[in-house]
Each structure stands twice: as C-alpha cells, then as structure tokens.
Amino acid sequence: xxxxxxxxxxxxxxxxxxxxxxxxxxxxxxxxxxxxxxxxxxxxxxxxxxxxxxxxxxxxxxxxxxxxxxxxxxxxxxxxxxxxxxxxxxxxxxxxxxxxxxxxxxxxxxxxxxxxxxxxxxxxxxxxxxxxxxxxxxxxxxxxxxxxxxxxxxxxxxxxxxxxxxxxxxxxxxxxxxxxxxxxxxxxxxxxxxxxxxxxxxxxxxxxxxxxxxxxxxxxxxxxxxxxxxxxxxxxxxxxxxxxxxxxxxxxxxxxxxxxxxxxxxxxxxxxxxxxxxxxxxxxxxxxxxxxxxxxxxxxxxxxxxxxxxxxxxxxxxxxxxxxxxxxxxxxxxxxxxxxxxxxxxxxxxxxxxxxxxxxxxxxxxxxxxxxxxxxxxxxxxxxxxxxxxxxxxxxxxxxxxxxx
Amino acid sequence: xxxxxxxxxxxxxxxxxxxxxxxxxxxxxxxxxxxxxxxxxxxxxxxxxxxxxxxxxxxxxxxxxxxxxxxxxxxxxxxxxxxxxxxxxxxxxxxxxxxxxxxxxxxxxxxxxxxxxxxxxxxxxxxxxxxxxxxxxxxxxxxxxxxxxxxxxxxxxxxxxxxxxxxxxxxxxxxxxxxxxxxxxxxxxxxxxxxxxxxxxxxxxxxxxxxxxxxxxxxxxxxxxxxxxxxxxxxxxxxxxxxxxxxxxxxxxxxxxxxxxxxxxxxxxxxxxxxxxxxxxxxxxxxxxxxxxxxxxxxxxxxxxxxxxxxxxxxxxxxxxxxxxxxxxxxxxxxxxxxxxxxxxx
Numbered sequence: 001x002x003x004x005x006x007x008x009x010x011x012x013x014x015x016x017x018x019x020x021x022x023x024x025x026x027x028x029x030x031x032x033x034x035x036x037x038x039x040x041x042x043x044x045x046x047x048x049x050x051x052x053x054x055x056x057x058x059x060x061x062x063x064x065x066x067x068x069x070x071x072x073x074x075x076x077x078x079x080x081x082x083x084x085x086x087x088x089x090x091x092x093x094x095x096x097x098x099x100x101x102x103x104x105x106x107x108x109x110x111x112x113x114x115x116x117x118x119x120x121x122x123x124x125x126x127x128x129x130x131x132x133x134x135x136x137x138x139x140x141x142x143x144x145x146x147x148x149x150x151x152x153x154x155x156x157x158x159x160x161x162x163x164x165x166x167x168x169x170x171x172x173x174x175x176x177x178x179x180x181x182x183x184x185x186x187x188x189x190x191x192x193x194x195x196x197x198x199x200x201x202x203x204x205x206x207x208x209x210x211x212x213x214x215x216x217x218x219x220x221x222x223x224x225x226x227x228x229x230x231x232x233x234x235x236x237x238x239x240x241x242x243x244x245x246x247x248x249x250x251x252x253x254x255x256x257x258x259x260x261x262x263x264x265x266x267x268x269x270x271x272x273x274x275x276x277x278x279x280x281x282x283x284x285x286x287x288x289x290x291x292x293x294x295x296x297x298x299x300x301x302x303x304x305x306x307x308x309x310x311x312x313x314x315x316x317x318x319x320x321x322x323x324x325x326x327x328x329x330x331x332x333x334x335x336x337x338x339x340x341x342x343x344x345x346x347x348x349x350x351x352x353x354x355x356x357x358x359x360x361x362x363x364x365x366x367x368x369x370x371x372x373x374x375x376x377x378x379x380x381x382x383x384x385x386x387x388x389x390x391x392x393x394x395x396x397x398x399x400x401x402x403x404x405x
Numbered sequence: 406x407x408x409x410x411x412x413x414x415x416x417x418x419x420x421x422x423x424x425x426x427x428x429x430x431x432x433x434x435x436x437x438x439x440x441x442x443x444x445x446x447x448x449x450x451x452x453x454x455x456x457x458x459x460x461x462x463x464x465x466x467x468x469x470x471x472x473x474x475x476x477x478x479x480x481x482x483x484x485x486x487x488x489x490x491x492x493x494x495x496x497x498x499x500x501x502x503x504x505x506x507x508x509x510x511x512x513x514x515x516x517x518x519x520x521x522x523x524x525x526x527x528x529x530x531x532x533x534x535x536x537x538x539x540x541x542x543x544x545x546x547x548x549x550x551x552x553x554x555x556x557x558x559x560x561x562x563x564x565x566x567x568x569x570x571x572x573x574x575x576x577x578x579x580x581x582x583x584x585x586x587x588x589x590x591x592x593x594x595x596x597x598x599x600x601x602x603x604x605x606x607x608x609x610x611x612x613x614x615x616x617x618x619x620x621x622x623x624x625x626x627x628x629x630x631x632x633x634x635x636x637x638x639x640x641x642x643x644x645x646x647x648x649x650x651x652x653x654x655x656x657x658x659x660x661x662x663x664x665x666x667x668x669x670x671x672x673x674x675x676x677x678x679x680x681x682x683x684x685x686x687x688x689x690x691x692x693x694x695x696x697x698x699x700x701x702x703x704x705x706x707x708x709x710x711x712x713x714x715x716x717x718x719x720x721x722x723x724x725x726x727x728x729x730x731x732x733x734x735x736x737x738x739x740x741x742x743x744x745x746x747x748x749x750x751x
Contacts, residue, residue, distance in 0.1 A: 058501045058523040059640050074569040076555070076580045084569040150589065158596040180598055181555060260553040261600050262580075270582070271598065349560075352584040352593070362494065362560045362585060369522050371498050 051372060066368045067093070073363060075354045077270050092364050096356035097381060103276055103355065104342040104385075110281035111288060111341060112334070118285060119292025120318070133289070140286035146347050149279040153351040156278075157271035163262055177256060177263060183274060184256035187267040191250030200243035207239070208232040272353035276345065284341050291333040295326035327400045335393040339386045346382075356381060434638070434645035435479070435696055438506055443485040446472035447505035450490055453611040454719050454727040455511050464488045467719040470709045471509040471530060471636055474652050477708035478701040497522045500639055507649055509636040511605065513563050518637075526635040527650035530712075531720075532735035532744055534628035535567045536606040538613060541623050543600065548627035555580045557590050557599035567630040568603055591616070601625075605632050607720070611727040648695050655702045658684060658747035659711035661738060666710035673703055684750040691750060712745060713738075 021027055055062045067090040074084045078095045079102065121133035140148070158180055161167060166179035175186035215226040244251070256266035299322050307317035348355040349362060356378060365374045438444050448456040448468055456466040473483035491499050496512065499505050501523040511533070512518070514526040537556070539545045548571070558564050560583045572579040582599055584590035591612060594602045604612065606624060613619045636653065638646050659665065662681050664672050673685040683689040685706075686699040695701065709715060716736065720729050737743025 054502070059521075060501055060523040061521045072569055073565040074572065074579075074581055076582050085573060154589065154592050154596070158593050158598050162597045180596060262553060262555060264553065272582070349585045351589060352557075352582050354583065358560065358583060358585065363565055363583065365494060366560070367563075367566060369497070369517070371495065 055372065061369060062373070064373055066370050066373070069368070071364065071367065073367060075359055075363075077273065077354050089364055089368060093356065093360045093377065093381075096354060096359035099353070099359070100342070100345055100348075100355040100357075100381075101385070103273060103280070103348070103353070104345045107277055107280035107284065107341050107345065108338050110277070111284035111337070114281060114285035115288025115337075116292050118289035119296070122289060122293045123296060137286045137289050140282050141290070145279065145283050145344055146350060148283055149276060149347055149350060152279045153272060153275035157275045160271070163258070166258075166263070175253070175255060175266075179263075180271060181262055182268045182270045184263045184266050184268045186256065187254045187265075189252040189254050191252060193247040193250040196247050197240050197244040197250070201236070201240040204236045204239040207235050211235070270353070272348065272351045275351055276348050276353050280341055280344060283344075284337055288334065288337055291330050291337070292326070295328075295330035296322055298329045299325045324400070331393060331397045331400060335390050335397070338389050338393065342385050342389065343382060433696075434506055434642045435648065438479060442480075443487050444472065444476045444479060445487045445489055445504070445506045446475065447489045447491050447496060447499060447508040447510060448472070449493060449496070449510040452511065452608065453614065454607060454729070456488075456490075457725075465719070465725065467531065467715050468509040468511070468636075470715045470719070471653065471656075472507075474656060474705045474709050475507065475509075475649055477704040478648065478652050478655075478697055481698065481700070481704045483708040497524055500524055500637065503639070506645075507636055507638045511608075511634050512637060513632045514635045514637075515563065523640050524637045525640050525646055526637045527646060528653040529633040529635045529744075530653050530656075531607070531634040533605040533607050533632035533634055535564055535603060535630040535632060536609055536628055537601045537603050537625040538609045538622055539601045539625060540597075541621050545601065545625070546623075548625045548629065549575060549577070551579055551601055552577050553579075554600035555582055555598070557582050557584060557594045557602040559583070559587060559590060559604060560585050563630070563632070564603055564605070571629040587612075603629075607727070607729055610729050614727055644696055648697065651695065652705060654747040655684065655705050656709075656712040656715065657738070657745050658750055659702075659706050660713040660745075661740065661747060664706055664711060665714055666706060669703060669706045680750050689751075 052062060068088050070085060071087055071089050071092050072084050075082075075092075075095065077099060079098050080091070080095060082091055082095055118133045118136055121129050122137065124130045124133070160178060160180040163179050163181060166177045168174055168176070169178055170176040177184040211231060212228055215228045219225055254266050256263040256268065258264075303321055303325065304317060307321040308314070312320065345355055346357040349358040352358070361374055361378045365371055368374075432440075448464065448466075451457045452466075454466060455468045456464055459465055469488065472486055472488060476486040477483045479485075489499070489505055491505070491508075496508060496510065497518070500508050508524075511531075512526075513533075514529065518524065519526055537548050537551070545551065554577070556568060556579050558568055558581050565581060565583060568579060568581055571577070582593070584593065590602065593599060595616065602609070602612075606628065609624050613622050613624065616622060636649055638649050658680075659669075662678065662684070664681060664685070669685070672681055673687050676682055676685075676687075679688070681687075683691055685703045686692060686701070690699075692699050692701055698704075710718075716731055717723050717726065719726050720736075721731055722728065731737055731743075733742065735744045737745065739746040
C-alpha cells in the first residue's frame, strides 16, 4: 500500500497550477496599488476641501480672483513696466518671478564657470594654485549661505562710497558707476536701422554653426585642423560691426546722470542684487568645484596617459578626453546644484531684494491676504522651475551616459 | 528668518487643512479659555514700547498690558496668560484658525482686514501714523523734499502701501527698498543705503533710541497715514468681542474717572461717583452681559493700572518707555484734546 502511494506521487512531477484569488500575487499587488491610490487621493481631496470649507466658515476670502486686482505698493527693482495703482497682483508675481529667474540664471552661469575653473585648479600640479583653490572651497563651503549673503550685503556693498563719492569703473567716461545704491550703467537705445545689425548678428551665428560642421568634417576626412574658435569670434564681431557702421551707427546710449539724491537713467542693479549674485555664485561654485574634482579623479589614470601618449597637449587631453568622461560623474550633482541655486535665491528676502518670495509671498500676502493661495502659487513656481531644470539636464545626462553594449 | 516665515506659513495652512470644521461653532471662546485655564494672546516679534522681553524673558509693553488686562478680567489673575509671538505674515491666519484667542499687537484697523480676513477690531488703544526719519546732515526738513529718494521700508505692514500712496499723491517718485529684517534695514540706513527710512512714528522713535547716535537723526514732521492700532478677535463671537473691547474701555474709562492702580481699592469702597461704583462692581450688574465676575473691572485696574499709567510706563517717560510725548497727541484723553474716549459705564 505504501509502495503504491509513493508511486502515485512521483507520477505527478509537475503540480497543477490552481488560481487562488485571495493568495494570488498579481491580485494582491493590484489590490495594494488601488488601495494606495485611493488613500492618497482621498487624503488630498479631504485636505483641499476641508481647507476651503474652513476658510469659508471663518469668513476669509478664497480664490484666485485677487491676481487681477490692482496692487498699490511699489518696488525698487522691476524689469517690466509696473505702475502702482494700475498694475495687478498678477503683475507683482511676474516681477518677482522674473527677478528670481534673473539672479538665478546669472548665478547658475557664474557658479558653473567658476566651479569648473576652481575644481580643475584644485588638481593643479602647482602647489600654490592648488592650495589657494582649496582655501577658497573650504572657507566658502563651511559657512552658512545666509551668513554669506548678509556679509556681502552689509560688509561689502552697503559700505561702498556714497552717491556723492561714487566710483567710476569706466575710468572717467561715467558710463559704469558704482556706489552704495548699486551699479549704474549706460544702456543702449536702439535706433531705426538697428534691426539690420541684429539680423547680421543672427546670420553670423548661423555662419559659425556651419563653419564648425565644415571644420569637423574636414578634420575627420583629412586630419587637418582649422582654427574654428578665432574664426568664429572674428565672424561674430566683424559681420555685425560692418553692418552697424554702414547703417550709420544707429544706437543711442542712455547715460546715468546724477540728479537729486541719486543717479537717474541708464540701467541699474541694486546692491542687494549684487550681494545675492556674488554670494550665490561663490557658494555654489565651491560646492561644484568638489564635484568637478571628484568627477575628474573618477576617470582612470590610464586615460590621461593614453591621451598624452598619442601626443595631445595636456589642455587638449583635458578638454577632449578627461572632461567628457568626467561629465558622467559631474552632471547628476550639477542638476541638484542648479536647482539649489534657484531655491536658495529665496534667501534674498534677508537683504531686501525683490524676488518672488519677498515681493509676492511677503508684501502681496500682507496687502491682499489670501495666504493659502499665495503660498501655493509660490510653491508651484519653484516646483515648475526645479522640474524644468532637472528635465533639461536629465536629457543631457542621458547623452553623456556610458553607452553599454 | 525666511525659513521660519515659510515654516510658520505652512504650519498655519496645514492647521487650516487638518483642523475639523466644527471648531468654529460649538463652544464660545470664553468657555474655551476658561476650560483651558489661561488666555492665549498673540503679539508680534519684540518691538520696544509695545511688546518686548526683559532680562528674565518676561514680556512687557503696552500691548502686553492689554493681554494681561483681559486675563485679569476673566481669571482675576494676570499671569494666567500665554503670550504668543507670531510673525506678521501669519498673524491673522493664526487668529482665525483658533491658535490665538485674541491679538494685541501693532495691527492697523483697516476696512479690508475688518471684513475679509475673518477678524474684528475691538477698540483703538493707540493712534499711530507713518512718518519718515532722515540723517540730520542730509539737510532734508520735510517729507516733500524726498523727490527721487531711496527709502528703506519694512515688509509685512501697511507702510509699503502708504509710502507708494504718498509718493503718487505728491509725485515724488520714491524708490522703496524693502527689508524683512529690522536690523538689516537699520544697518543699511545707517550706512547711507537709503536717504530716509519710513515706519510708524512710534516705531521710528524706538528705532532711533537704539541707534548709536540718536541725536544725528531727525523724524520729519509729516504724518502720511492714519494707523489706528487696535486689539482684534475672531469674527463671530460677540460675547468675546465685547469682553476685549470693554477691557480697553475700562482702561480708558478708569483714567477719565481718576481710578488707578494705587487707589482702586479705596475707590471701590468709598467713591461716591455712581459711574466708578458701577464700573468697579460696587453696585449694579454691568458684568452680567459679559459673562464675567462682578469685580472684573476692578481686577483689570488692580493688575495693570489705567490707560495713562500704561502709556507712561511703556510709551511716555517711564524707565522702559520709548519717549513718545502724549500731551497734544491723539492719544491724550478726549478731555485734554485727544481721541481717547470711553463710552459710559451704565
């Protein structure tokens, strides 16, 4: 009997698959996913509807209608037209957003260039240069950003000479003036025929693109190099320059002049802008320098030796062999660095620069109320910018990634 | 400072999101305060004269006295009080969502705030107005000289709007530099970053007192705005509104009637003036409608004194005061040409 039983069992080598609804892995997984979605969705709905209800019960106004209401206050730094009393809160948001983007954009460019420069200097074989770069990185990286912003503002830009004793950076030409109210510069006013110069410049840019393609093709085919860089610069300057002169120099200048308390006319940047820009640039450059150094060190030493062995000069080896490979390690931290520049620019509020937080989340919120809406709009703004930055850089990151076969 | 602002904003928003909707109706504020055992009174970040911290970390100032007066009216004990120092961005939200029972801080009574932010202003306890301060050596003697000037201003107040209005009315093209932090603004002004700074005149007086050389600065004569400062309560609880409003009136009324901290016992026992007797609870039942005890007004005066005593201590000539003269100003009693006036106690 026992023998025949064991025979039966061994006959069924493959057990029959039974579909058990409650113990099936796929069913359970789907169930938990639906459950999560429902809980998250319900929580979001509850929070939003409850907030709206509570605001209503307490007699507080809600909605986004205030964006089209006129705002009565003014601001010292605006790049678009705004007149208190006729401009709207929506326009105030726009002014703040543009100011945030302007300082962030310049700080991103500045910190990226400076960061790469210092990061490469950190690895210099020149002892003094390497130590100076190290000192820069360590001093800037180890103090809080807010402190640095306040330092640059109160310690440097606020104690520049007063208006009456302004420094003329243009050496007597009075077109670039620095004092403790800001940096004043002459600003071009295009004349009637200036569009021709602009068109010539655009044509020159296309010319440069064509030139680069042609030079690369020629080098690939014949190995002969062409001085692309100097030719490009010449093209960009000479072509628009000629057109400009031929059309009779159709460009006027708005020169800042001292009137009453201060310089009027031209274009001016307030000290708070300068302080914020310098602080953000230095702070993030110091962080980037370390990422750049790490990226370069991550490239195998054999790559450098191989590049030098085939006769490349050290700086060509760096730019053609080392940096492109180092970019793989540098780009991911670069993404978060750029996002941090934008987010950290909101510290502007400490020194009175009219960024989106200072202008919209502080002043507009105080004048109009609508705290919930204004905070939500401001958060959405920063999120949009951050996601755009990471989106663009992720595309670039995919391109520099090692293609594995 | 910015992080703190953001955090408190989010906290206030989150509180609105999570708090159940029933809070607004059920219990009266007075019941809630009594059950809790202390009053939650909201002030701002330390500002000499109005609310400030002493060496022991205790709050003092004219607006703090209002808080203490309300606590005394309810509990007969001015220490049954929690002072909440809240940034100006979330002050009204914190009141509306029930975190604070009342706010007694330099909040200007305006139509928009009274009708759109879910709060009610009770009674004016200080008439302020916005002015300008300049360095004496600038040669400026009138606010109308400020054509094209750069003016330092603090954010989070009505001052930015008043400044823009003044500039528009007089065609002055004033450029405002807006700061969030008082100290950064002061440093910037002292370094010559602005030609003038603007604030409520009481605020300018207290800023000037803190400067290294106060005698080098001048507060210009013009007053460019009306800033009636009044304690505020949440909208929709009339009993609570009346308690806070009449607490302010008791302080003013006591000064009118000559009742002060020192003589209040004597006045209650021996005064022949029916108004005094009714106010202090020696006769009549004026306390009934407020839901407070008979000696509520007596407790207020006993604890903090009358309006004049509070003014002298923190605004006028007292040791802790910021030196804003009272005679001839709007803050004098109506009998002395000012605007301080209490409805009758009967």
